[in-house]
Amino acid sequence: MTLIRPIAESDLDALITMARESGVGxxxxxxxxxxxxxxxxxxxxxxxxxxxxxxxxYIFVMQETPDGPPVGLCGxxxxxxxxxxWYNYRLGEVIQASETLGVYxxxxxxxxxNDMTGATELGSLYLRxxxxxxxxxSVLSKSRYMFLASFPKLFSERVIAEMRGYSDANGIxxxxxxxxxxxxxxxxxxxxxLTGSGNKVFIAELMPKFPIYVPMLNKAAQDVIGAVHPLxxxxxxxxxxxxxxxxxxxxxxxxGPSVECELSRIDGVRRSERLNTRIVDRTETDSSVRPxxxxxxxxxSEFRLISLPHIYRDGPVLELTQEQAEMLRxxxxxxxxxxxxxxxxxxxx
Amino acid sequence: MWQVKPxxxxxxxxxxxxxxxxxxxxxxxxTERDQLAERIAVAESGFAGLDDKATLLFGLHEDNGNMVGxxxxxxxxxxxxxxxxxxxxxxxxxxRHLKIHQRQPVLYxxxxxxxxxxxCSFTMLEKLRSTAAFDLLTRSRLMYIAxxxxxxxxxxxCEIQGIWDDQGQSIFWKSVGExxxxxxxxxxxxxxxxxxxxxxxxxxxxxxxxxxxxxxAVRKALAEPHPRTERTIKWLQxxxxxxxxxxxxxxxxxxxxxxxxxxxxxxxxxxxxGVRQQDxxxxxxxxxxxxxGTDFICMLVEGALVDDMLLSSTQTILSDNTPxxxxxxxxxxxxx
Numbered sequence: 001m002t003l004i005r006p007i008a009e010s011d012l013d014a015l016i017t018m019a020r021e022s023g024v025g026x027x028x029x030x031x032x033x034x035x036x037x038x039x040x041x042x043x044x045x046x047x048x049x050x051x052x053x054x055x056x057x058y059i060f061v062m063q064e065t066p067d068g069p070p071v072g073l074c075g076x077x078x079x080x081x082x083x084x085x086w087y088n089y090r091l092g093e094v095i096q097a098s099e100t101l102g103v104y105x106x107x108x109x110x111x112x113x114n115d116m117t118g119a120t121e122l123g124s125l126y127l128r129x130x131x132x133x134x135x136x137x138s139v140l141s142k143s144r145y146m147f148l149a150s151f152p153k154l155f156s157e158r159v160i161a162e163m164r165g166y167s168d169a170n171g172i173x174x175x176x177x178x179x180x181x182x183x184x185x186x187x188x189x190x191x192x193x194l195t196g197s198g199n200k201v202f203i204a205e206l207m208p209k210f211p212i213y214v215p216m217l218n219k220a221a222q223d224v225i226g227a228v229h230p231l232x233x234x235x236x237x238x239x240x241x242x243x244x245x246x247x248x249x250x251x252x253x254x255x256g257p258s259v260e261c262e263l264s265r266i267d268g269v270r271r272s273e274r275l276n277t278r279i280v281d282r283t284e285t286d287s288s289v290r291p292x293x294x295x296x297x298x299x300x301s302e303f304r305l306i307s308l309p310h311i312y313r314d315g316p317v318l319e320l321t322q323e324q325a326e327m328l329r330x331x332x333x334x335x336x337x338x339x340x341x342x343x344x345x346x347x348x349x
Numbered sequence: 350m351w352q353v354k355p356x357x358x359x360x361x362x363x364x365x366x367x368x369x370x371x372x373x374x375x376x377x378x379x380t381e382r383d384q385l386a387e388r389i390a391v392a393e394s395g396f397a398g399l400d401d402k403a404t405l406l407f408g409l410h411e412d413n414g415n416m417v418g419x420x421x422x423x424x425x426x427x428x429x430x431x432x433x434x435x436x437x438x439x440x441x442x443x444x445r446h447l448k449i450h451q452r453q454p455v456l457y458x459x460x461x462x463x464x465x466x467x468x469c470s471f472t473m474l475e476k477l478r479s480t481a482a483f484d485l486l487t488r489s490r491l492m493y494i495a496x497x498x499x500x501x502x503x504x505x506x507c508e509i510q511g512i513w514d515d516q517g518q519s520i521f522w523k524s525v526g527e528x529x530x531x532x533x534x535x536x537x538x539x540x541x542x543x544x545x546x547x548x549x550x551x552x553x554x555x556x557x558x559x560x561x562x563x564x565x566a567v568r569k570a571l572a573e574p575h576p577r578t579e580r581t582i583k584w585l586q587x588x589x590x591x592x593x594x595x596x597x598x599x600x601x602x603x604x605x606x607x608x609x610x611x612x613x614x615x616x617x618x619x620x621x622x623g624v625r626q627q628d629x630x631x632x633x634x635x636x637x638x639x640x641x642g643t644d645f646i647c648m649l650v651e652g653a654l655v656d657d658m659l660l661s662s663t664q665t666i667l668s669d670n671t672p673x674x675x676x677x678x679x680x681x682x683x684x685x
Binding site (some may be wrong): 179 | 559
């Protein structure tokens with residue numbers, strides 16, 4: 001029975017380890033202990049409501065057992081672009097037309113934009129290699145919908161996720177090679193590191209400010225605009241199955257797509273239901289460990305979420321065993337939220 | 350003796366054959382007879398003082414009357430429409446934090462040259478290019494400008510043909526214009542000659558272009574003149590014009606620019622009261638012009654300036670009693 005909870009001060013070592021493991025491309029988890037310590041501090045303060053809600057960055061960790069070590073993490077940035085400028089390219093078009101000349105031409109064009117500022121971002125998803133099993137990835141990813149559903153007022157109605165863009169086996173991003181690199185000599189991995197290290201804004205300021213006509217980029221760069229990294233394909237599919245769609249914005253470094261969905265229209269948010277707790281004495285007989293349900297409490301600072309293969313429901317009441325209730329830190333009569341994981345998807349580990 | 354005179358309707362057949370002989374097409378003149386006739390009509394109205402912005406066309410004639418060269422002046426570049434160029438500018442992409450400082454060349458679409466006086470439409474028989482007829486035809490325009498100073502701008506530009514390959518294609522166009530038109534250079538160029546450049550230029554991409562994204566061969570060709578224009582460039586430089594930051598938006602060729610009053614030819618012009626035949630005094634060659642508008646004529650005359658008169662041993666058709674402009678064929682490069 002996996003457990004998801006807010007990150008705590010004591011998780012620093014685990015956080016640093018996971019940041020190191022995640023490698024290039026998971027920009028929000030740079031291999032930089034000092035920076036990760038700052039992130040942790042901010043997340044802890046966010047859960048303790050010591051920050052204004054719009055400055056909050058929530059990080060959750062997953063444990064495979066009630067007392068086990070963190071094996072994965074995921075995050076929610078309440079509002080992007082608040083403390084530094086948030087850049088994307090918007091995929092637009094320029095149209096040239098002349099009846100006299102018989103010309104009608106649509107030219108795809110990248111417009112530098114800050115339009116996603118203020119949106120809520122799902123990010124920082126990482127699951128350690130050995131724990132990529134038993135639908136842990138799905139559980140971790142979708143746990144965020146439960147938090148959003150429980151505290152919608154803390155978030156923007158606009159929820160986005162930025163998908164890692166395509167790069168080859170050597171970590172080379174054709175988009176970076178075709179565009180960004182021309183504007184300063186730096187390898188993508190270096191730029192990516194600087195970005196994650198809080199230098200994103202410095203790098204963004206070196207990027208071209210005027211629109212970029214896509215046909216002026218080399219073919220390899222053109223081909224990967226809006227394409228995701230092969231390892232990110234499952235994550236994209238999962239988001240899409242929950243109602244997220246590409247919104248026409250791409251990352252300025254690797255051209256990875258952004259996906260977006262209104263908070264109240266996220267399938268997981270809509271699937272979720274609020275019930276009341278009843279404690280029952282039951283011995284779990286089902287040997288299946290593959291979870292089908294997420295259950296969370298609605299306590300902000302002590303948010304807890306568990307996954308179960310089955311739930312026992314009696315109308316508006318959810319029956320929990322004492323052990324489950326303890327993990328969820330709820331008592332009889334407390335509200336809980338449930339959400340079905342969708343049927344097994346091919347990407348489920 | 351060669352004569353330069355305003356092109357008239359009867360020069361149409363000669364103009365048409367000249368245009369078809371020209372190995373380098375002119376983007377400012379069409380090759381079709383009907384369109385040429387239209388251009389001549391416009392030029393005639395300009396010479397007649399009916400249209401201040403009409404592009405003027407001058408013909409170079411041999412003694413037998415054959416027209417063997419043509420050139421033009423656009424008094425007001427763009428006429429009633431914007432005149433398009435790309436300005437080669439730079440943006441500095443710098444970050445003190447990241448210790449990066451890079452200058453990025455950028456092409457900005459510009460109308461700044463609109464309204465300047467532009468020399469254009471120059472072509473002549475190949476065999477004459479290395480003779481004094483080249484100077485006569487080219488600089489006769491300055492004589493015309495000097496004689497009608499108030500009709501022209503203070504600054505002069507001359508757009509030089511850029512790098513075209515043997516098939517007449519421009520690599521600059523291929524990497525820039527063609528992306529937005531789907532037309533190859535020759536087709537676009539023909540459309541320019543047909544409809545004027547503005548209608549095409551209006552379709553150029555409106556946002557600045559980072560040249561770093563262009564292929565290296567194109568970057569190298571920016572503002573580079575076609576090798577065949579060497580003589581024209583040499584002349585422009587002698588006149589004191591300089592390569593500007595502006596390039597042609599179609600083929601990327603350079604635009605030379607300068608103040609008319611500072612041009613060496615213009616500064617060397619003298620006013621005299623006529624040309625008179627008299628033996629024995631010939632000392633040097635002069636460009637000589639008389640008449641206004643439709644009656645303008647410019648010739649090369651060997652002679653000497655005496656008092657207020659150009660004396661020449663050769664009998665010319667020029668008057669000995671009319672305001673006359675003379676300009677030495679050989680220019681001293683630094684007059685002062």
